[in-house]
Amino acid sequence: MAIMTYREALNAALSEEMERDPDVFLMGEEVAEYDGAYKVSKGLLDTFGSQRVVDSPISELGFTGLGVGAAMAGLRPVIEFMTFNFAFLAIDQVINSAAKMHYMSEGQFQMPIVFRGPTGAALQLSAQHSQACETYYSHAPGCKVVTPGTPADAKGLLKAAIRDNDPVAFMEGELLYNFKGEVPDDDDFVIPLGVADLKHEGEDVSIITHGKMIHVALQAAQKLEKDGINADVLDLRTIRPLDMNAILETVRKTNRIVYLEEGWPYAGTGAQIVTMIQEEAFDYLDAPIIRVTQADVPMPYAKNLEILAKPSAKHVVEAVNKVLYR
Amino acid sequence: MEALSPTMEEGQLVQWLKNEGDTIAIGDVLAEVETDKATMELVARGDGVLRKIFLNAGGTAEVGAVIGVIAMEDEDISDISGASGGGAPAAPSVEEPVSIPEPDPVKKTDPIVAAEPAALASEKGRIKASPVARRLAEQMGVDISQIAGSGPGGRVVKRDIEAAKDSQSAPPSRPAAPTWAPDETEYEDLQTSQMRKTIAKRLITSIGPVPTFYLTVDVDMARAIEARKSINSMLESEGVKVSINDIVLKAVAGALRQHPNCNAQWHDGFIRRFRAVHIGVAVAVEDGLITPVVKHAHLKGITQIGSEVKELAGRARDKKLMPEEYTGATFSVSNLGMFGIHEFTAIINPPEAGILAVGGIEQTPVVEDGEVVVRPRMRITMSCDHRVIDGAQGSRFLQTLKGMLEEPTAILL
Numbered sequence: 001m002a003i004m005t006y007r008e009a010l011n012a013a014l015s016e017e018m019e020r021d022p023d024v025f026l027m028g029e030e031v032a033e034y035d036g037a038y039k040v041s042k043g044l045l046d047t048f049g050s051q052r053v054v055d056s057p058i059s060e061l062g063f064t065g066l067g068v069g070a071a072m073a074g075l076r077p078v079i080e081f082m083t084f085n086f087a088f089l090a091i092d093q094v095i096n097s098a099a100k101m102h103y104m105s106e107g108q109f110q111m112p113i114v115f116r117g118p119t120g121a122a123l124q125l126s127a128q129h130s131q132a133c134e135t136y137y138s139h140a141p142g143c144k145v146v147t148p149g150t151p152a153d154a155k156g157l158l159k160a161a162i163r164d165n166d167p168v169a170f171m172e173g174e175l176l177y178n179f180k181g182e183v184p185d186d187d188d189f190v191i192p193l194g195v196a197d198l199k200h201e202g203e204d205v206s207i208i209t210h211g212k213m214i215h216v217a218l219q220a221a222q223k224l225e226k227d228g229i230n231a232d233v234l235d236l237r238t239i240r241p242l243d244m245n246a247i248l249e250t251v252r253k254t255n256r257i258v259y260l261e262e263g264w265p266y267a268g269t270g271a272q273i274v275t276m277i278q279e280e281a282f283d284y285l286d287a288p289i290i291r292v293t294q295a296d297v298p299m300p301y302a303k304n305l306e307i308l309a310k311p312s313a314k315h316v317v318e319a320v321n322k323v324l325y326r
Numbered sequence: 327m328e329a330l331s332p333t334m335e336e337g338q339l340v341q342w343l344k345n346e347g348d349t350i351a352i353g354d355v356l357a358e359v360e361t362d363k364a365t366m367e368l369v370a371r372g373d374g375v376l377r378k379i380f381l382n383a384g385g386t387a388e389v390g391a392v393i394g395v396i397a398m399e400d401e402d403i404s405d406i407s408g409a410s411g412g413g414a415p416a417a418p419s420v421e422e423p424v425s426i427p428e429p430d431p432v433k434k435t436d437p438i439v440a441a442e443p444a445a446l447a448s449e450k451g452r453i454k455a456s457p458v459a460r461r462l463a464e465q466m467g468v469d470i471s472q473i474a475g476s477g478p479g480g481r482v483v484k485r486d487i488e489a490a491k492d493s494q495s496a497p498p499s500r501p502a503a504p505t506w507a508p509d510e511t512e513y514e515d516l517q518t519s520q521m522r523k524t525i526a527k528r529l530i531t532s533i534g535p536v537p538t539f540y541l542t543v544d545v546d547m548a549r550a551i552e553a554r555k556s557i558n559s560m561l562e563s564e565g566v567k568v569s570i571n572d573i574v575l576k577a578v579a580g581a582l583r584q585h586p587n588c589n590a591q592w593h594d595g596f597i598r599r600f601r602a603v604h605i606g607v608a609v610a611v612e613d614g615l616i617t618p619v620v621k622h623a624h625l626k627g628i629t630q631i632g633s634e635v636k637e638l639a640g641r642a643r644d645k646k647l648m649p650e651e652y653t654g655a656t657f658s659v660s661n662l663g664m665f666g667i668h669e670f671t672a673i674i675n676p677p678e679a680g681i682l683a684v685g686g687i688e689q690t691p692v693v694e695d696g697e698v699v700v701r702p703r704m705r706i707t708m709s710c711d712h713r714v715i716d717g718a719q720g721s722r723f724l725q726t727l728k729g730m731l732e733e734p735t736a737i738l739l
Contacts, residue, residue: 255456
């Protein structure tokens with residue numbers, strides 16, 4: 001096991017996949033000469049050259065469309081968004097072209113393309129640049145959505161996303177890029193899409209979450225442990241496809257569920273998953289499922305208000321106590 | 327089920343005054359229904375024939391539930407099953423049959439019927455339980471209706487089932503010790519009437535999960551003191567001494583036998599009224615208090631009660647009580663007289679419905695026949711769970727108790 005940052009893990013995945021398959025190329029703002037806004041593509045220009053590591057103009061709709069065309073022509077593009085907050089400009093290409101191409105062409109065109117970049121809030125980036133965008137992409141059939149929370153998951157899942165023949169929105173976290181963790185040395189370390197991971201084991205309550213929020217959940221689990229409560233922390237890792245079996249397993253085990261997500265509650269990922277749980281495991285619930293989410297407001301700029309608006313370990317502990325009737 | 331009072335949420339069908347097959351005219355009295363306030367007449371809102379009765383006498387249905395069908399004689403009512411279970415109004419039939427409540431804003435004259443499946447109607451009302459609690463109860467063979475829920479609004483949750491299972495399966499730790507086990511001869515469960523349910527619901531909203539009120543009375547203890555003296559002098563040779571508290575316990579047991587509605591417990595959906603009297607006696611221990619129970623106090627003499635209390639209290643202080651020795655009380659007594667306390671209120675130990683707080687005996691000036699005289703007086707205060715005990719019932723019990731203490735020979739009656 002090597003210790004590396006989330007950023008280094010992504011870089012290794014890109015490098016290995018570009019090495020492995022000459023059809024893979026990277027395109028986005030500042031990805032080449034500047035090594036990427038968050039230095040994820042550091043050194044790739046030197047290794048693979050400007051044909052495969054391409055700086056784009058500041059035109060999200062344009063270069064995303066280029067990527068879709070390249071995928072139709074048989075390449076395997078990785079399109080970097082400086083952040084998914086900027087990708088709203090490009091979402092027509094993602095939803096209306098990439099996600100539907102295989103279906104509308106009656107299978108003539110596959111769409112092996114990855115859209116990647118950070119999602120969610122960092123610190124004081126205000127309302128327009130602090131959004132968790134998972135649900136926009138998971139809403140549309142045809143698009144896969146991956147949200148790695150650790151360096152190992154980042155590496156294994158990005159490699160799987162690049163090899164996948166469907167469009168994948170690969171959503172990272174700005175605050176995660178410096179996060180360090182163990183990554184298997186195996187240079188063909190691939191984590192299949194659609195497999196959740198139990199990040200912490202307990203029998204009293206389940207905290208189901210994904211992406212950056214697994215760290216909030218783990219923090220809450222530690223606090224709860226001091227109180228004698230042991231929590232399952234289930235990291236979904238991919239929102240689509242969803243590992244429903246893993247969800248049902250933890251529901252049947254603990255009977256009490258808290259769903260934690262970084263985004264807003266209304267039609268969030270939790271709304272979907274809670275619905276599926278009650279459809280398939282109603283008889284295993286001991287309490288109504290509680291969601292912990294961002295407050296249903298645009299992210300405030302003021303630091304104190306931003307802290308209040310974001311889901312926190314304290315909120316999770318409160319929710320856990322509620323589902324445990326404590 | 328029509329809303330027959332502004333606050334009615336469900337009604338209990340007392341009796342049908344019409345039978346299936348009877349011809350009904352608008353305004354006919356169909357049935358008597360007990361609401362949260364009174365027994366009311368349920369009146370037909372349309373003409374036709376009473377084709378079907380879903381809710382039998384004694385059953386309870388939520389407002390809006392289908393309890394019967396009035397329709398034309400040859401009309402097809404097969405799709406009005408009423409078996410859908412409370413709440414959802416039945417689908418309006420295309421014709422114009424039916425009758426009874428559930429005002430239809432569109433067609434006021436031909437509204438829909440109400441119904442609650444007969445099976446549900448016989449239950450004591452809806453039991454709130456989490457899905458997994460129901461599932462576990464079924465698997466473990468636990469009767470969920472007998473379990474007091476600890477969740478919000480009395481919801482039975484998983485831990486309640488597990489606790490019930492534990493208490494059922496825990497083997498008696500010391501078979502030799504005479505253990506108290508409830509059997510059907512010791513208590514009866516009374517179905518809670520609509521009025522009792524409403525009293526319970528309102529009071530909980532007002533004051534908390536155990537809506538308590540307090541009744542205080544002064545007792546002249548001169549005769550009880552005499553009685554104690556003569557008992558103790560009779561038994562001096564045997565080295566036995568009884569206390570005033572022992573006499574109080576004996577009197578409480580006797581008074582509870584006469585007022586069984588104070589010797590009762592509140593359970594969700596029913597009140598358990600005990601024939602046997604098991605008195606919990608509050609004992610202060612080093613880090614708190616515990617209430618060992620004098621079982622079958624109504625069958626025991628004062629000296630036996632006294633020696634049991636002494637023995638239980640001793641072991642309580644040494645923390646050597648077995649669980650069965652401090653559970654199962656039907657009523658409790660707490661005495662702080664020895665600390666010079668004049669009067670106080672004690673907190674009910676649920677599911678018991680009452681506890682008596684006993685103050686010390688004090689020489690007190692009182693007016694008797696227009697003269698001020700000094701009498702040994704003791705103030706007792708009973709805390710009552712209002713869901714079970716009403717003011718008049720508690721007062722009558724205290725009257726009896728006061729009578730017994732002021733004339734201890736009454737205990738013998």
